[in-house]
Amino acid sequence: MESTTSRQRWLARASLASATASVLVLAVFAGLRTIALVGVGLAGTAITAAAVWWALTRRRLARALAVLLAVAAPVWVLVTYTGAHLAWVVIVAAALWLLAVAAGRRALAPADRALAMPERPAPPVRHPVLIMNPRSGGGKVERFRLREKAAELGAQVLLLEGPGPIDVAELARKAAAEGADLLGVAGGDGTQALVAEVAAGLDLPFLVVPAGTRNHFALDLGLDREDPSLALDALRDGVELRVDLGLAGGRTFVNNVSFGAYAEVVQSPAYRDGKTRTTLDLLPDLLVGHKGARLTARAGDTTFTGPQALLVSNNPYGTGDIAGLGRRARLDGGELGAVGVDVTSAAQAAGLLRGGRATGLTTATVTTVVVDADRPSIPAGVDGEALTLPVPVRCEIRPRALRVLVPRHRPGLRPTRPPLDWRRLSRLGLLSTGRGG
Incomplete structure (x- = not known):
């Protein structure tokens, strides 16, 4: 214990020293030009963010010019630094700062490990049944020989x-009635959620095989998304996790449910055939034309009034993640994350770079979110699947409702990392004595 605490202190000191050195490099070698240096960098970042906003809210020539500006702004910053013979100063300062962040996270790592989801011994499984979608992820079932390996x-x-649509949930219920003691899915998150609901209702273990496109649920379970066949190792050397499930209007979700702009895009018949093109075609009207339902939502003491987009997630995403594209620290916290976006100008779009402190962003962590609108039903994207739900839509969390079987050794498993706490790091590096913690 003593050696671990000593190691923490030295890592904390190294982090603080490296952060200080990063600032000193700018001050000593750039002198008064440091202010201009930082100003150019901030300006370039803001211009890039604004240009991205214009690209999303314009069409044709205006969009092309905005894309050009988004590329030109970083190039301008680089040329400015190089012309002032400051590029090497920026590189060194950035490297020192990255070292400070890495050492700081390592110093706080023991506390981070306490946040990991607890594992339990895997139950004996005699009749596992896996439902596989051969079309998911561009044919991953066939490419990775998932059927044969299972x-x-x-x-x-x-x-x-x-020849026709298949009721996935009914297929899972039938398999359980015929003796399945484990249900699993090789497919996307939407299919995962359908079978997870059945498994949770019957208290059966559930196996996730990331054969879809994003596989966000698998990412947060620590599974290897590059080789979905590795998830099958859970059948011979697995452990069990207890994770939460979300409910939106009675529909189960494993990742999130979206309302507003993104949900409207998902409703388009063209979305499945051309996601990027359809999104770019529809976003201008949705973001600046205020088309679609006007939403309001209540999340504990927080009220979302007229957000352009609202994301409700099964456990909150990281504080700097405004789009649900990052990782969740854990899936058994018993809470929903709610993020509302209301951006009407390029300045607010640039402000989103501040993460949870942005003026166009409202966040809350609660157990229930109630979404209402100025019409009787609203579109929703439930784990990326297009649905229409009657209002009010009540979103709830089902704590530790799902038993998930995962491989004991998961290539994607890594310690959860909350935001770096510089105050805590300073106390650890500067105020600790040579004993204990």
């Missing part, structure tokens, strides 16, 4: 193929 491990495989 069969080799004693699993029964049900393929989602046929």
Whole structure:
């Protein structure tokens, strides 16, 4: 214990020293030009963010010019630094700052590990049934021979193929009625959520095979998204996690449910065939034309009034993540994360770079979110699947409702990392004595 505490203190001191050195490098070698140096960098960042906003809210020539500006701004910053013979100063200062952040996180790592989801011994499984979507992720089921590998491990495989639509939840319920003691899915997050709801209702373990496109649920479970076949190792050497599930209007979600601009985009029939193109075509009207329902939402003491987009997640995303693209620290915290975005200008778009402190952003961490609108029903994207839900939509958390079977050794597993706390780091590095913690 003593050596661990001593190591923490020295890492904290190294972090503080490196951060100080980063500032000194700018001050000593750039002198008074440091202010201009920082100003150019901040200006370039703000211009880039504003240009991205214009690119999202304009069409045709205006969009092309905005994209050009978004590329030109960083180039201008680089040329300015190079012309002033300050590029090497910036590189050295940035390297020292990155070292400070890395050492600081390592210094606080023991406390971070306490945030990891607890693992339990895996239950004995005799009749696992895996539902696989051969079309997900551009054909990952076939490319990684998931069907064959699952069969080799004693699993029964049900393929989602046929002349018409298949009721995935009903297929899972039928498999359980016929004796399945584990249900699993090789597919996208939307399909995962459908079967997870059945598994949770029957108290059966659930296996996630990341064969979809994003596989965000698998990411936060620590699974390897590059090789989905590795998730099947849970059948021979696995552990069990207890994770939360979200509910939106009675519909289960494993990641998030979105309302407003993104949900309107997902509703488009063209979205499945061309996601990027459809999104770019529809966003201008949704963001600046105020088309679609006017939303209001209540999340504890926080009220969201008329947000352009509202994201409700199964456990909150990191404080700097405004789009649900990053990682969640854990999936068993028993809370929903709510993020409302209301951006009407390029200045507010640039302000989103401040993360949770941005003026166009409202966040809350609660157990219930109630979404209302000026019409009887609203579009929603539930784990990326397009639905229409009657209002008010009540979003709730089901704490530790799902038993998830995962491999004991997960290549994607890494310690959860809350935001770096410089006050705590300073106390650890400067105020600690040579004993204990």
